Amino acid sequence: MSTPTVIESGPWAGWKTWPQDTFETGTGPFYSRAEPGRGVVCAFIAEPRHMNGGGFMHGGCLLTFADYACFAIAEEYTVGGAVTVNLSGDFLSAVSAGARMEATGEVTRAGGRLIYIRGMITADGKPALSFTSVVTKVNRDRAG
Amino acid sequence: MSTPTVIESGPWAGWKTWPQDTFETGTGPFYSRAEPGRGVVCAFIAEPRHMNGGGFMHGGCLLTFADYACFAIAEEYTVGGAVTVNLSGDFLSAVSAGARMEATGEVTRAGGRLIYIRGMITADGKPALSFTSVVTKVNRDRAG
Amino acid sequence: MSTPTVIESGPWAGWKTWPQDTFETGTGPFYSRAEPGRGVVCAFIAEPRHMNGGGFMHGGCLLTFADYACFAIAEEYTVGGAVTVNLSGDFLSAVSAGARMEATGEVTRAGGRLIYIRGMITADGKPALSFTSVVTKVNRDRAG
Amino acid sequence: MSTPTVIESGPWAGWKTWPQDTFETGTGPFYSRAEPGRGVVCAFIAEPRHMNGGGFMHGGCLLTFADYACFAIAEEYTVGGAVTVNLSGDFLSAVSAGARMEATGEVTRAGGRLIYIRGMITADGKPALSFTSVVTKVNRDRAG
Numbered sequence: 001m002s003t004p005t006v007i008e009s010g011p012w013a014g015w016k017t018w019p020q021d022t023f024e025t026g027t028g029p030f031y032s033r034a035e036p037g038r039g040v041v042c043a044f045i046a047e048p049r050h051m052n053g054g055g056f057m058h059g060g061c062l063l064t065f066a067d068y069a070c071f072a073i074a075e076e077y078t079v080g081g082a083v084t085v086n087l088s089g090d091f092l093s094a095v096s097a098g099a100r101m102e103a104t105g106e107v108t109r110a111g112g113r114l115i116y117i118r119g120m121i122t123a124d125g126k127p128a129l130s131f132t133s134v135v136t137k138v139n140r141d142r143a144g
Numbered sequence: 145m146s147t148p149t150v151i152e153s154g155p156w157a158g159w160k161t162w163p164q165d166t167f168e169t170g171t172g173p174f175y176s177r178a179e180p181g182r183g184v185v186c187a188f189i190a191e192p193r194h195m196n197g198g199g200f201m202h203g204g205c206l207l208t209f210a211d212y213a214c215f216a217i218a219e220e221y222t223v224g225g226a227v228t229v230n231l232s233g234d235f236l237s238a239v240s241a242g243a244r245m246e247a248t249g250e251v252t253r254a255g256g257r258l259i260y261i262r263g264m265i266t267a268d269g270k271p272a273l274s275f276t277s278v279v280t281k282v283n284r285d286r287a288g
Numbered sequence: 289m290s291t292p293t294v295i296e297s298g299p300w301a302g303w304k305t306w307p308q309d310t311f312e313t314g315t316g317p318f319y320s321r322a323e324p325g326r327g328v329v330c331a332f333i334a335e336p337r338h339m340n341g342g343g344f345m346h347g348g349c350l351l352t353f354a355d356y357a358c359f360a361i362a363e364e365y366t367v368g369g370a371v372t373v374n375l376s377g378d379f380l381s382a383v384s385a386g387a388r389m390e391a392t393g394e395v396t397r398a399g400g401r402l403i404y405i406r407g408m409i410t411a412d413g414k415p416a417l418s419f420t421s422v423v424t425k426v427n428r429d430r431a432g
Numbered sequence: 433m434s435t436p437t438v439i440e441s442g443p444w445a446g447w448k449t450w451p452q453d454t455f456e457t458g459t460g461p462f463y464s465r466a467e468p469g470r471g472v473v474c475a476f477i478a479e480p481r482h483m484n485g486g487g488f489m490h491g492g493c494l495l496t497f498a499d500y501a502c503f504a505i506a507e508e509y510t511v512g513g514a515v516t517v518n519l520s521g522d523f524l525s526a527v528s529a530g531a532r533m534e535a536t537g538e539v540t541r542a543g544g545r546l547i548y549i550r551g552m553i554t555a556d557g558k559p560a561l562s563f564t565s566v567v568t569k570v571n572r573d574r575a576g
Contacts, residue, residue, distance in 0.1 A: 022195050023202035027171070051166050054282075058167035059228040060208025067203040084203040085402060086374045086422055088232035088520050090548050090564055092541040108552070108562045109524040113401070114373060114424065116522050118550070118562050120540070130540045130550050132522055132564055134374055134422065136402065138198075229546060230518045230566055232376050234404050234420055236397040252408070252418045253380040257545070258517060258568065260378050262406070262418050264396070274396045274406050276378055276420055278518055278566065280546065310483050311490035315459070339454050342570075346455035347499040347516040352492025372491040376520035426486075 004075075007031065015043070016072075027064050032072040042069040042103040046095055046123065057095035057128075062121060063087065066131040069103035070117040074135065077110045081138035085114070090130040099123035105131075113137050148219075151175065159187070160216075171208050176216040186213040186247040190239055190267065201239035201272075206265060207231065210275040213247035214261045218279065221254045225282035229258070234274040243267035249275075257281050292363075295319065303331070304360075315352050320360040330357040330391040334383055334411065345383035345416075350409060351375065354419040357391035358405040362423065365398045369426035373402070378418040387411035393419075401425050436507075439463065447475070448504075459496050464504040474501040474535040478527055478555065489527035489560075494553060495519065498563040501535035502549040506567065509542045513570035517546070522562040531555035537563075545569050 004016040015031035017024075024030055027050075032042040044065065052058040066089055071078060095101070105119020113136050121129040148160040159175035161168075168174055171194075176186040188209065196202040210233055215222060239245070249263020257280050265273040292304040303319035305312075312318055315338075320330040332353065340346040354377055359366060383389070393407020401424050409417040436448040447463035449456075456462055459482075464474040476497065484490040498521055503510060527533070537551020545568050553561040 018197055021197040021202070022193050023205050024196065026193055027204065049166050049170055052168070053162055053165040054225060054227075056227075058165065058208065059211040059231060060171065060204065061167050063207040063211070063231065064202065064204025067207070081198060083198075083200075083238070084235050086232065086234050086376075086522075087203060087207065088230065088376060088564065090230050090518075090540070090550075090566060091228050092548055094227070108522070108559055116524055116562060118522075118564075127540055130548060130564060132520065132550075132562060134522060230378075230520075232420065232518075232520060234374075234396070234406075234422060236404055252378070252415055260380055260418060262378075262420075271396055274404060274420060276376065276406075276418060278378060306485055309485040309490070310481050311493050312484070314481055315492065337454050337458055340456065341450055341453040342513060342515075344515075346453070346496065347519060348459065348492065348496025349455050351495040351499070351519065352490065355491040355495070369486060371486075371488075371526070372523050374520065374522050375491060375495065376518065378518050379516050382515070 024064070024068055027061065028068070030065055030068045038104055039106065040073045040104065042072050044101050046097050046099040046101055048097045051097055055096070059091060062091070062095070062129045063089050065101060065103060065121060066119070066129060067133070069105060069119055069121070070133040070135060073105045073119060074107050074115045074117050077107060077115045078135065078137060082115065082135045083138055085134040085136050087133045088131065092127045092130060093123070095123040095128050168208070168212055171205065172212070174209055174212045182248055183250065184217045184248065186216050188245050190241050190243040190245055192241045195241055203235060206235070206239070206273045207233050209245060209247060209265060210263070210273060211277070213249060213263055213265070214277040214279060217249045217263060218251050218259045218261050221251060221259045222279065222281065226259065226279045227282055229278040229280050231275065231277045236271045236274060237267070239267040239272050312352070312356055315349065316356070318353055318356045326392055327394065328361045328392065330360050332389050334385050334387040334389055336385045339385055343384070347379060350379070350383070350417045351377050353389060353391060353409060354407070354417060355421070357393060357407055357409070358421040358423060361393045361407060362395050362403045362405050365395060365403045366423065366425060370403065370423045371426055373422040373424050375419065375421045380415045380418060381411070383411040383416050456496070456500055459493065460500070462497055462500045470536055471538065472505045472536065474504050476533050478529050478531040478533055480529045483529055487528070491523060494523070494527070494561045495521050497533060497535060498551070498553060498561060499565070501537060501551055501553070502565040502567060505537045505551060506539050506547045506549050509539060509547045510567065510569060514547065514567045515570055517566040517568050519563065519565045524559045524562060525555070527555040527560050
């Protein structure tokens, strides 16, 4: 989408984020970096503001992080911009405030226009959301 | 999940919301009411804070509204509480700030534990997200 | 895909099928026609050969019929050929041999390349599978 | 589902199948076995009868194999029987007759009633279908 910024200091020093993305910045911010043997790792800390009425992380928060993660994982394939075609999530376990959230995944196919991603969000290492997504490079199918 | 509140004045007078849901209140708030011939209608106004880096509504915002809508649509079947098992969204068109967002849908099956919902989010009447979801009544499969 | 054939006699007279599709012909055949007020209607009769080890229709049979139905429903938008990008099905109820299976649905968006469909399969009128699909026009993203 | 049979001779000697599943036997048969380091591996050979009108494997055939694979992968968790709640597939590449089809995957969560699976189908080693599924133990939510 837009240009990522690398955090220079603090607990997320060395991680990237997309500050121009207003919704992501407001929901997260979410951070990502490449780690040896794990590929792109996305992360944030679960806070009370991410919780639903039952006291657990809202499904929409998990799906927002998943959508973010898909673009972070597929960043090299979507340089000119891309938009989500489909996103599907299977909710595996409840997440409480304070948990360290991480998302990892892989590009399962990078076609000329369509990019397929699948991944997993964990909370303190425990699987929380299994997700799959298809995105398409922009100014193609979803404009207007 | 928790108890809905009916708005008493202002532009959303007569609509319900779930103020105890911190994430929804922060992302929306989202509102719902039953309308003759349409069933449960959910709504909010798209604002700049809902947009992604490209200037269109973030996929996570649409999915959060979809997740909310599923519980509003299925409210009568989930009195004791329920959690999302699966949510899948197909992104049909880009949404800009200022649009009136609405979600409607139907319960396609209400089983003993599993409730199935499908619906559509529109932006100023134009289809934006087609969604399906399965939710399960709580203290069953997803606890802990 | 290929050219449909209109059945000339027997119980399916007036319905179309795609005889060049070996897998569909072997699994079905499946039939479709436009009906006033319902759009494209797809149909076949459930037989013992469609059942799983538990005596109910196999999920794969329902999904095969759904995949067929998506192309029948979207036929006017996929004249030059198209392939499935994503298909998702929610299983609503068990189906027994002898049931009349029908599928109906709608194109929720027809973009330049991507076509989105959602629909419902019923068995003797009872909802059995809710499905959504994205297909892409061919010789584009999924070739080889 | 039902009791698997171990093949005693021929090219699939040592592999299991479910001969009581009429639809699977007619579409496949499909075979499975545990392999060191890979978990449960499912396999069959693509034949002309599995192809669509365009000469490539029908999406319904891939989804049928995926549905089969989910039960093979989750066999230890579904001893008393289970039925599919949701199955979603992303189609990654076209498959031609003659290819050796394999499916592998993992149980991402085994709850009291709901079992979550994700996996990948390959054709001669090339990713063809990425799938996710939720199944529920039987005589619970989807009976009649």
